[in-house]
Amino acid sequence: MIKVQTQPFDVGEEHGALLAQRTDIGAVVCFTGLVRDFNESPEVQSLSLEHYPGMTEQALADIVVEAERRWKLQGVRLIHRVGRLEPGDPIVLVAVASAHRRNAFEACDFIMDYLKTQAPFWKKEHTTGGHYWVSERDSDKQDAKRWEMS
Amino acid sequence: MSLTHLNSRGEAHMVDVADKAETRREAVAGGRIHMRAKTLALLAEGGMPKGDVLATARIAGIQAAKRTSELIPLCHALALSKISVDFTLNEADASVDVTATCRLNGRTGVEMEALTAVSVACLTLYDMCKAVDKDMSIEGIRLLSKTGGKSGDYQRSLDANRAVGASSMQPDVSAEEAPASRGGLLDIAPIVTGKCFTGSASVSLGEERTSVSVKCLAELRERLGVSDINVPFTALLEPTVGGLKSALEQQDERFALLREQRVLCAVNQVMSAEDTLLTAGDEVAFFPPVTGG
Numbered sequence: 001m002i003k004v005q006t007q008p009f010d011v012g013e014e015h016g017a018l019l020a021q022r023t024d025i026g027a028v029v030c031f032t033g034l035v036r037d038f039n040e041s042p043e044v045q046s047l048s049l050e051h052y053p054g055m056t057e058q059a060l061a062d063i064v065v066e067a068e069r070r071w072k073l074q075g076v077r078l079i080h081r082v083g084r085l086e087p088g089d090p091i092v093l094v095a096v097a098s099a100h101r102r103n104a105f106e107a108c109d110f111i112m113d114y115l116k117t118q119a120p121f122w123k124k125e126h127t128t129g130g131h132y133w134v135s136e137r138d139s140d141k142q143d144a145k146r147w148e149m150s
Numbered sequence: 151m152s153l154t155h156l157n158s159r160g161e162a163h164m165v166d167v168a169d170k171a172e173t174r175r176e177a178v179a180g181g182r183i184h185m186r187a188k189t190l191a192l193l194a195e196g197g198m199p200k201g202d203v204l205a206t207a208r209i210a211g212i213q214a215a216k217r218t219s220e221l222i223p224l225c226h227a228l229a230l231s232k233i234s235v236d237f238t239l240n241e242a243d244a245s246v247d248v249t250a251t252c253r254l255n256g257r258t259g260v261e262m263e264a265l266t267a268v269s270v271a272c273l274t275l276y277d278m279c280k281a282v283d284k285d286m287s288i289e290g291i292r293l294l295s296k297t298g299g300k301s302g303d304y305q306r307s308l309d310a311n312r313a314v315g316a317s318s319m320q321p322d323v324s325a326e327e328a329p330a331s332r333g334g335l336l337d338i339a340p341i342v343t344g345k346c347f348t349g350s351a352s353v354s355l356g357e358e359r360t361s362v363s364v365k366c367l368a369e370l371r372e373r374l375g376v377s378d379i380n381v382p383f384t385a386l387l388e389p390t391v392g393g394l395k396s397a398l399e400q401q402d403e404r405f406a407l408l409r410e411q412r413v414l415c416a417v418n419q420v421m422s423a424e425d426t427l428l429t430a431g432d433e434v435a436f437f438p439p440v441t442g443g
Contacts, residue, residue, distance in 0.1 A: 120440055
């Protein structure tokens, strides 16, 4: 399940949906990304998230397919919000279910690393002093590189 | 050329249209209201003290078009068959573009109705937002296109648009409404960000198969001041992404920005490289490195 939406999501609900009527799942790892009130500048008041409709959904689906190819998974729920968000708001949810914890931990980590470097989302931060587009981080690229297969 | 609302003695009179043939008439008018960035943000998120700004302005525009004959002395009362008012929020220069389309089958043109709709929609935007921003300015109210009738079709040329102001872009007209309107090379569509995805059809049916539709996203769109642009396929010396960049640069030197190494490209929504082959009808997007998550 992949969703790009403006409205908030409920981690508990998504967790429950992943487990509904299943008894073969041994582990669920949920990652929630939140808006911080400090980033490139100290006083972030809000964030606008832009995306490229169409390509976004496809890019996210490709990442999930790749995760399912690499690890034995029993379910993935991925939600990314767009539009205007405020500090404390959840931005992204990745919930991964598998029989054993290692697969779920690694697949969740992988999905987030690829999402940060491949999916067409852009953040603009609004602060007391004006607004600016968030620049890409080298550390995100390095993180994604960890998963490159030799 | 003479002024039809003056008779031979120079007195104002209403034109008798009884003998004119009924034709399908359509007019599209546009205008823009500039505001502070904060005001636009508040408008976009629905935080204005008077409530839903765009919905109210839209209804005001539609109502105004219907009452044009009460406001403009020598205008006929018309039974319009269609009135639509659309808004596009431009985050880059903190403004809202207003476009109105009026249509009917009849004996007289509907441009006054479209212009009135835009004017009153702009005034309503002002009224709805003035509590937080009194510096707003309304500008560039103008006829964009007109079809039907004896005087023939009219399409505002890009040069005429430019005269309104350096940043002025042609508000978008949906494909079915003005097929003739997408002729210009630098066919700049308005910027659409955040959750305001209104009125943004960017390609007409006829041109789809003969041109490449280019999108500039996020920071790149703001730096270039361009959101959507159609490039005729024949303008590409080489049918690749690199060839497209050259063709764009030829049109406007600002597009040299696309040569920056950090600029990414997707062809038909798939990440692509400089030598990726293009065909007519492709959608090519340029954007900065992604920063989601």
